[in-house]
Amino acid sequence: MSRLDVAIRAKRHAGAPADTLGELQFSAESGDFLAIVGPSGAGKTTLLKIIAGLDPAFDGAVSAGRDTRVGFVFQEPRLLPWLDVADNLRLVQPDLPDALIDAGLAKVGLPGTAHQLPLRLSGGMQRRVALLRAFLIKPELLLLDEPFISLDAPTADSLYDVLAALRADVMPTTLLVTHDLREALALADRVLFVSKSPARVILDHRVALPKPRHRDDDAVSQAHHELMSRHPELLGGLAAACPKPEAV
Template identity: 50%
Template sequence: MARVSGGGLSVELQAKYWPGSDVPVLAGLRLDVAAGEFLCLVGPSGCGKSTLLAAIAGLDADFLGRIDAPPERGMLFQTPRLMPWLTVRDNLALVLADGRCSPAAEALLDAMEIPPALLDRYPGQLSGGQQRRVALARAFAVRPRLLLLDEPFVSLDAPVAQRLRELLLEHWMRERPTVLFVTHDLDEALALGDRIVFLGGRPAGIVLELVLPEPRPRAPEAVWRLRRQLLSTHPELLSGRVILDPETPRP
């Protein structure tokens, strides 16, 4: 992949096929992300969000088109993917050039609210939320110019997921990497992004782009207002999903 000045991302994906299929899962997709932008990619399950992310990450080169992205990339998956035989400290050291967990790296763990007492524990000795915090720190440790996140907070308890979103935003505001955040949760995208790109159709392509000018952090009331405005204009976006009104108690 070619290096893009400033850490931006440019995608022109003509078609992506699954083996044995004559219908592409993605087609005619063009996406440009400015350096330092926080972009959320939203769409229903199975529409190709993770497939697109894998291509951008360089994990899948079997597509027609081009992707220009900076080589300094970090990625966070739906599961933490920590090495179970390594301690917290060693999991972080694994991605560092010298293979050592420096004081700066340990400070990053501290910023992710992982106390020193946990640094010599193994992933199996941590809670799910703690494992995600370590995985976030590991993704940040390489100081990526492009950070790719594939539904990183799915399946977590709501308070834990919310705190991790806050930590992610705090780090992004300090370091300003380009972020591509994949989610099927509209509220999450409305809370985090500078811009939301919606995928849909078959083969999937971009069906809508939404710029979010409101500053962050965005209060729940602001997120609900943005969602109501969006769905009043484009009710087909989340067809078939239950949408909570601002007055409805949230689980």
């Protein structure tokens, strides 16, 4: 539905002594699932905010505009604790009929929770609601800011399945930022490695493994191991030279 082109020359936060993002260029075809992997503090969240249009103060251009429908899933579920699940969903998509809400909740494995308050749900369940919220607006672009961090492996795996099921209907161009390479390999079609701040792309890696994948799949483990042994500098955040395209 929507191709994404990112061409950032630099981004410096007001008053900061150095750039957070350096020269950062990449594109994603419509419906692609791209993961951006880099060390903590590499400016990944800053990048997502720029792409989402939340931070116009940067040097460069991104193709997503004010009229792109953007779904955003944060590190924390960020549901409004005073609204029940249905009203939380209606916050982003008003006039949503009950039937659609119930169907959506059933799809993410939470049937019958429409009138529960978020604080009554477990952390994993709240994340399911947050994922559903992002898909209810039928996003052309889906931005995921480490939404599966700090979950145990089985919970994370089950959320990967929920994400895949939701994506199958809408097929948004998807951008996941994470510092967890296993997660990136389990979910994405392509992994971009970025350096420590100021972030630059240091490796563009295509993941050609069959789906669905999970964190502890042998194929994922093997790809993880190969990448780490071939590019030991990657997650140390040491900037290599130019991005080199590569296939497995």
